[in-house]
Amino acid sequence: MxxxxxxxxxxxxxxxxxxxxxxxxxxxxxxxxxxxxxxxxxxxxxxxxxxxxxxxxxxxxxxxxxxxxxxxxxxxxxxxxxxxxxxxxxxxxxxxxxxxxxxxxxxxxxxxxxxxxxxxxxxxxxxxxxxxxxxxxxxxxxxxxxxxxxxxxxxxxxxxxxxxxxxxxxxxxxxxxxxxxxxxxxxxxxxxxxxxxxxxxxxxxxxxxxxxxxxxxxxxxxxxxxxxxxxxxxxxxxxxxxxxxxxxxxxxxxxxxxxxxxxxxxxxxxxxxxxxxxxxVNRIDSFLSQYLYTTTQEISTKREDSRVKETVFGNLVADAIRAYLSADIAIVNSGSIRGERIYPKGSQISRLDIRQELPFGSAVYAIELTPQELKKVLEHSLSGLPQAKGQFLQVSGINIEYDSQLPAGKRIISLKRNGQALTQNTYSLAVSEYLLKGGDGYAMIANKKPMSNQHYSRLTWEIVSEYLLANENLVSADIGKRLIDLSQ
The missing domain is CATH 3.60.21.10 (Metallo-dependent phosphatases)
Known part of the structure; x- marks a missing residue:
């Protein structure tokens, strides 16, 4: 500097x-x-x-x-x-x-x-x-x-x-x-x-x-x-x-x-x-130093990446909370990813790394949204582009085609799940407590009632750590299919 x-x-x-x-x-x-x-x-x-x-x-x-x-x-x-x-x-x-x-x-x-x-x-x-x-x-x-x-x-x-x-x-x-x-x-x-x-x-x-x-x-x-x-x-x-x-x-x-x-x-x-x-440091060193995963490709958690486009780490976090809640779809505000690091191929990622990447204490919940409500959420995510804003969402269980050059609020071209248009009346959506309270401008889901029996106290970083430990081979390097900017 x-x-x-x-x-x-x-x-x-x-x-x-x-x-x-x-x-x-x-x-x-x-x-x-x-x-x-x-x-x-x-x-x-x-x-x-x-x-x-x-x-x-x-x-x-x-x-x-x-x-x-x-x-x-x-x-x-x-x-x-x-x-x-x-x-x-x-x-x-x-x-x-x-x-x-x-x-x-x-x-x-x-x-x-x-x-x-x-x-x-x-x-x-x-x-x-x-x-x-x-x-x-x-x-x-x-x-x-x-x-x-x-x-x-x-x-x-x-x-x-x-x-x-x-x-x-x-x-x-x-x-x-x-x-x-x-x-x-x-x-x-x-x-x-x-x-x-x-x-x-x-x-x-x-x-x-x-x-x-x-x-x-x-x-x-x-x-x-x-x-x-x-x-x-x-x-x-x-x-x-x-x-x-x-x-x-x-x-x-x-x-x-x-x-x-x-x-x-x-x-x-x-x-x-x-x-x-x-x-x-000594109090938690042995627990947090446990290695969970060896990277098979470079992984970035830099804000200039995670706040404007789909990333491997963002996919991992969204996949983990979706699996934890057995939800149809999951969203993660990129502002919650704070490590600001590049992990070269072959890096060993520990619990401490995940904890530093996801430092905010936030439980996760599942709520129900209609396709129309979900689209409003995702339009808000895209509205900050091209600026790198924390409201930009990393996602799981959905594919979004959009044009970042169109006016904010009208950028989504298509939403698909498993290759099909959204035809169900409602979908379960995994979100953090922070977003559920309207954080990062998500007033459209503020105070939505969580689905029954969906109140969990585990924090996001703990969920991701356990998911990574149990599903090392499921960490996908295949990105670019969940968030597709047609203007690029």
Missing amino acids: KLTYLLFACCMTLPSLNAVAAKLQIVFTSNIPNIIDDDDKVGITQLAGFYENLEKRNPQGVLFLHGGDSLFPNALSNYDQGAHMIDVLNHLPISLMFANQSEFSLGVDNLSLRAYEASFPLILSNIVDTRTWDSIEGIQPSYILSANNIDVGVFSLVDSSITSNYVIPNVTLLDLQNSIDDSAESLKEQGADFIVLMSEEDLLVKLEGVDLSEIDLLLLANSGEDYVDLNAKPVRVKSGGQDGEVALISIDTQHNIEATIQSYASSQSSLQLELVIQAY
Whole structure:
């Protein structure tokens, strides 16, 4: 990942950090949900070591602002609802954390429990609990941090897409501009003299259309390319992901700002944090390390593949839950596939791999749909193309011919099952609990009553693991027949 500076004049050069009398330094990152590291990812133990070294050089002058999206998804959170991540994060010197979208994966009440376990404040400014018409219990709307005589007021905003990405009843989003104005005014009344807004990349377009004149620094959580824009008003910094990089921002007494993207990949790991993490890993290592399958071809779980077309892994997941529920058809939202990996031919896939690919805790159900209702579901799946969106469905038990160039809602050309048109009055459809509650915009099946005796508590990753173990020879490399884009 490369640092990108966005400059108005290509001939400008940035002064070094030493050119600014740095009274305060802010470390910022986000999207670090895994304590079990892949070979190509840098661990949070090294991030802890990076901060420790920084604090030695600037005692009492460093703040660690965490952009969230880190309690979920990961290999352990469905066992303990994210409690282990809070324990791990408590061993990092975090000043505060933005309660971002994925922190809502298991609902508002679970987030409240995790917030009370945290040794640092979690903040979110534009969501209220409709049961109390106040901030979510345990979550602060804003917070003031002090370091080296600078009082930093911080608030955070989440994008409205959270209500379709996650099933979170009993909450409502506040008006964006009002949230900004009210939060900045409140923080200044409390004595803050430097205002930081933490948000997410998905909200950036909307933020560019509102008044940010009261904001000094905009921090954006993301898992993509990090960058710094010192010429933006306010100064804009984006950082996140397990890529071995963080943003380091320096602020002097006149509130002049310098910022760079720093690597912590070579930092010495924190021994204390390593011991904490190893204790969690040891609990499930022997079970999760069991190998289930050796790949006979390359398999991709990259979002640029699974969110726009049929994939081997998507077929596997859909086949597994259809078999588990003995359903006619199965659908899997590609946004639930999160491994972001390429498995070369000959790779050994373990339970841990499956768990990391399917980290969200979701039971599965069978519901009944008419062919017309099923078509509406599948049209919604295709409506996001050509963009790679999580609503795109991987399927089993049905063949879909469509034209992605046609208007959204009118893209399906034909639907067939076993080579025949859909002629039955209804079909049983295997779906996740997330989709059944209307997640990813599937309001057309929200709260459909599950078929009798079809309430199962096993999670998707467990179902897929057992299916793979029992049906190794059934994993098909023959793709391209379930989802056929006639425009290609």
